[in-house]
Amino acid sequence: MADDKEEIYRQNILDHYRSPRNFKKLKKIDARAEVSNPSCGDRFDVELAIGQDGRIKDIGFSGSGCAISMAAASMLSEQVVGRKAQEVRALDRKFVLDLLGIDPGPSRLRCALLGLETVHKALEKK
Amino acid sequence: MPIGKSLRAGFPIFTEKAGLRYLDSAATSQKPASVMEAMSRYYSTSNANPRRGVYSLAQEATEEYERARGRVARFIGAKSEEIVFVRNTTEALNLLSYSMQDMLAKKKNRPVALTRMEHHSNFVPWQQAARRAGAKLAFVPFDAKKRITAGNLGKLAPRPDAPSVLAITHASNVLGTLNDIAGIVRYAHEEWECPVVVDAAQAAPHLPIDVKRLDADFLAFSSHKMLGPTGIGVLYMKEEWRERLPPFMSGGGQIANVGDRTSTWADGPAKFEAGTPDVAGALGLAAAIEYIGRTGMEKIGRHEKKLADRLRRALAGMDDVEVYGPPDGQDCIGVVSFNxxxxxxxxxxxxxxxxxxxxxxxHHCAQPLMRMLGVNSTVRASFYLYNDTDDIDALLEGLDEARRIFSRL
Structure with missing residues (x-):
């Protein structure tokens, strides 16, 4: 029990939770979406600025969530800038879990994937 | 009868899951062996489709089922004919919101009244029923202690905008506060001349309920929150309403006569119980009520209050903890929400x-209340008769660990 306790709340996860990257509103928005997790009330709003070349120029996310969902969304936000929208659409669950570096377990998987889900939904509408 | 941790031996899950500190009884309770045995015994000895066959086994199943109805009726001071078996509280409230449809539409210039303290199960059905009927919604405000008494109803709507129905919870599943249902019902009847629907899902497991004293028109609760099985719940309905309201679901077992183009309905609660009922569930619920009766409802309530007060006191001494609901725990069931x-x-x-x-x-299926509290989520500990101080100690240790982990930065 003592081991996996250290595993989930790693230093870098707590760091991203406390100081989430790209936690902001964008001025110029090319795509946006809002997704909530009905089981816990968490909600993310994602805004994207997309260049002529189809690459993500900037991302801003806002809302509230637990350490796992905030850290995952924050880490993901660092990864999407500079990538083509098409590439971002192809990012999957494994990509996010590798970024987190932990196994959140079945009850927290939805938390871990909430950010990715919101980014995907924003690009869907694009 | 003992209470607290000495009861756990009678609940198989505490043997299966050694070290379980179960503080989520407001969501669902654990079950004593006697409940599971009653259900298993029915399937082994008396199983048949009740209220249909004439053979003796079917008679036996019918008698068992109706005996369970009588047991439930005595539990809340009602008559057997006033007890409708449903699947759970949610189904009871949905049933009412649909059966009242014509009445609400006819009175659509009058609002449907509810509170922001409701669990979604007593909120969404009325929100949707008002929409279907073309009626407005009106919300009864809380007092400073986040409790609702008759005085709050006066602040809602003076006549002639009296509501067509009032739906209100007996106890909040987040705050733990108990509303003054007897006073509220009296006011609604006298000033508004409107029926009152009481969600007793959180109250029925923890305090004695007497529907005659409350004078509520409808009262709903679930078996699974009071030591009984999932899949069975109760809708108490005053006799006059059973005759006035049309059934929500129709089909087998709830008719008197079926013509090619019209049908008539059975007398009694069967009118609202279409389809083969959950007999084993009803017997499990009756066994749960007997278990509660042997322990004593007052004793259960006192025990839970003692534990909840102990937790409230411990949390009140922590600067980094916010407790929602009355800090003194006055007029509360054993539910403590905090962050x-x-x-x-x-x-x-x-x-x-x-x-x-x-x-x-x-959010505890209470998003309107969470918005009022200004939070997205809370942590809720809820107590029942098998809880004890060891559960609180474990919770406080966990709280310390969370503090350690999240202060590592």
């Missing part, structure tokens, strides 16, 4: 889980 500063409810309940502590973290 630890800087730690999301999901994380806290996850960390507590490692200490074997099962608490709910989230």
């Amino acid at each position: 630890l500063a800087g730690v999301h409810g999901h994380d806290l309940s996850g960390i507590l889980d490692r200490h074997g502590v099962a608490v709910r973290g989230g």
Whole structure:
């Protein structure tokens, strides 16, 4: 029990939770979406600025969530800038879990994937 | 009868899951062996489709089922004919919101009244029923202690805008506060001349209920929150309403006569019980009520209050903890909702889980209330007769660990 306790709340996860990257509103928005997790009330709003070349120029996310969902969304936000929208659409669950570096377990998987889900939904509408 | 941890031996799950600190009885309770045995015994000895066959086994099943109805009726001071078996509280409230449809539409210039303290199950059905009927919604405000008494009803709507129906919870599943249902019903009847629907899902497991004293028109609760099985619940309906309201579901077992183009309905609660009922569930619920009766409802309530007060006192001494609901625990059931500063409810309940502590973290199916409290989620500990001080100790240890983890930065 003592081991996996250290595993989930790693230093870098707590760091991203406390100081989430790209936690902001964008001025110029090319795509946006809002997704909530009905089981816990968490909600993310994602805004994207997309260049002529189809690459993500900037991302801003806002809302509230637990350490796992905030850290995952924050880490993901660092990864999407500079990538083509098409590439971002192809990012999957494994990509996010590798970024987190932990196994959140079945009850927290939805938390871990909430950010990715919101980014995907924003690009869907694009 | 003993109470607290000495009862756990009679609940198989506490043997199966050694070290379980179960503090989520407001979501669902654990079950004593006697409940499971009653259900299993029915399937082994008396199983047949009740109220249909004439053979003796079917008679036996019918008698068992009706005996369970009588047991439930005595539990809340009602007559057997006033007890409708449903699947759970949610189904009872949905049934009413549909059966009242014509009445609400006819009175659509009058609002449908509810409160922002409701569980979604007593909120969404009325929100939708008002929409279908073309009626407005009106919300009864809380007092400073986040409790509702008759005085709050006066602040809603003076006549002639009296509501067509009032739906209100007996006890809040988040705050733990008990509303003054007897006073509220009296006011609604006298000033508004409107029926009152009481959600007793959180109250029925923890305090004696007498529907005659409350004078509520409808009262709903679930078996699974009061030591009984899932899949069975109760809708108490005053006799006059059983005759006035049309059934929500129709089909087998609830008719008197079926013509090619029209049908007539059975007398009695069967009118609202279409389809083969959950007989084993009803017997399990009756066994749960007997278990509660042997322990004594007052004693259960006192025990839970003692534990909840102990937790409230411990949390009140912590600067980084906010407790929602009356800090003195006055007029409350054993439910304590709180947050630890800087730690999301999901994380806290996850960390507590490692200490074997099962608490709910989230919005508790009460989003309108969470908006009023200005939070997205809380952690909720809820007590029942098998809880004891060891559960609180484990919770407080887990809280310390969460503090340690989240202050590591």
